[in-house]
Structure formats: C-alpha cells, structure tokens
Amino acid sequence: MISIKIKREKMNSVFVKHHLKGLPFDAVIHHFSEKDQNEHIHDHPFSFTSHILKGSYIERIYEIHDDGSYTSSVHHRKEGTSHYVTASTIHEIIELPEGECFTLIRPNEWEKDTFFYRFEEGRIFKRRWNQRKFREVVKQ
Template sequence: MSMRLPRAAVARVPEGTRIVSVERMSRAFTKYHLDDGRALHRFKMEEPHATPHDHPWSFDTEILDGGYVEEVFHLDPNGGWHSELVHRLPGETYHVDAAHIHRIVELPTGECWTLVRAGPPTRETRFWRFGDAVQSRTWHERRWTRLG
C-alpha cells in the first residue's frame, strides 16, 4: 500500500531520497521523514500563541521555500528572560541547539518548507511559559515547574 502524498511534498524531496513516513504534529506542522534520516518540514499556519518549546536534539535546517519568523526566548542569569524576533529566509541554512527555545509566529508567504537533519537525542523536549516567572515542563508531564 503506497502513501498518498501532496504534490508539494513530493516536489521538494531531494534527489536520490524518498519519503518513508509522514508525521502530522499539529494542524500547522507536518514532518515528511526521508529514507536518509532527514525530514521535510511543512509549516502551513503560523502559531503566534503556541507554547514555546525546545528540542530533544540539535539540528541543521535549510529554508527551502517561504521562510518564517520565530520568536526566540533567552533565559537571563538573574532569573528573568527576554525574547527577540528572528527572520528565517529561503536559501538560508542554520544550526539550532537543542536548548533553543522558540515558536513560529509568522509565515510571510503563508507557508514554509524546510529540510532538517537532526543530531542524536540529548535531552527531553520542554515546553515553556514566560511571564513574571519562568516555568517549564517536559512534553509528558502535566505539572509546570518554576525556574529559580
């Protein structure tokens, strides 16, 4: 039984590779896993109110089409925090550390495709809350823990 794949995904598969599985992460985000260990990521909806998160592994990503704006959160040594908006443009390749806390807040063209090569797992994914206090929890926990 073969998978039914969107033409847009098939068109972005690097030469010499193929899609082996599809993982729908949310209404906004789908992963197309390739047979060489990389994954195509399709963002079709910005999520400006999504819970900020980090990752279980560091990864390299190439922006294939569309680009995006991410809000990146930084923890300050005094227990505070600040965030900045970072624009990721088509043709750009960059490295993301596992501890990089972010969320996608804008898709300037309405959609974005990236090609990702993840490194080995080094930690558990955490979700974050930023306000008067900073709180986090691992993906499988219900209880939030206050930092500091």
C-alpha cells in the same frame, strides 16, 4: 539503487513532518501552514541544521539568564538560507509571511528531553513534552 522511504507524522493541524529514510543521512521535511499555536514555545531533543526550502518564517528566540530573567529576539528565516539550532534553543514561530513554509532539518544525536515554556509577567514556566502541568522555573 537508493530506496527512500517517507513517513508522514501529523503533529497538529498546522504542522506536518515527513521523515526521510534511506538517504546517506537522516532528514525531516517540516511543513508549517500557520504560526505556532498557544503553548508551543519549545526547545528540542537534539541540535540540528535547518534549511529553508520554500517560504519563510519569523521566530522569537528566548534566552534564560543565570539570574532567572529572560530576553527575547526576533529572527526572519528566509528561503534559501540555513542555520544551526542547538537543542537548548527556546523558540516559537510567530509569523509565516508567505502563508506556509517548508524546511529540511538534519538532526544530530538525541541530547535531552523536550520542554514547552510559558513566559508571564517576568516569570518562566516549563513542562516536559509529555506532561500537562507547567511548573515555575526558579533560579537559586
């Protein structure tokens, strides 16, 4: 008999994770009830596959180039679709067209520390998830 345990983790007032243990694989259900708030442009500690279970979201993905410049693109992640996210993908959720969204992620192994980012006037700032101060990213 399979025994599935669910651990709820409230990240903030608009984002809750439900960790599923006891499946043949690790999985987490994310429930978003609003777009990301200030200072929530981020990357991840691991790569993962995301399955959009209910609702949809629109995200902005940032790409930092070798010369220190950056560009961004917007993607609509629709219900019933799946996509792969690398640990180094920098993104933020900018809209929830249906008002909320549920995703199931299947994480891979830990790869790196998580960072939060700010992009201001052509400059890039970042901080580790457990630090308060942003520092400018300067490319040599």
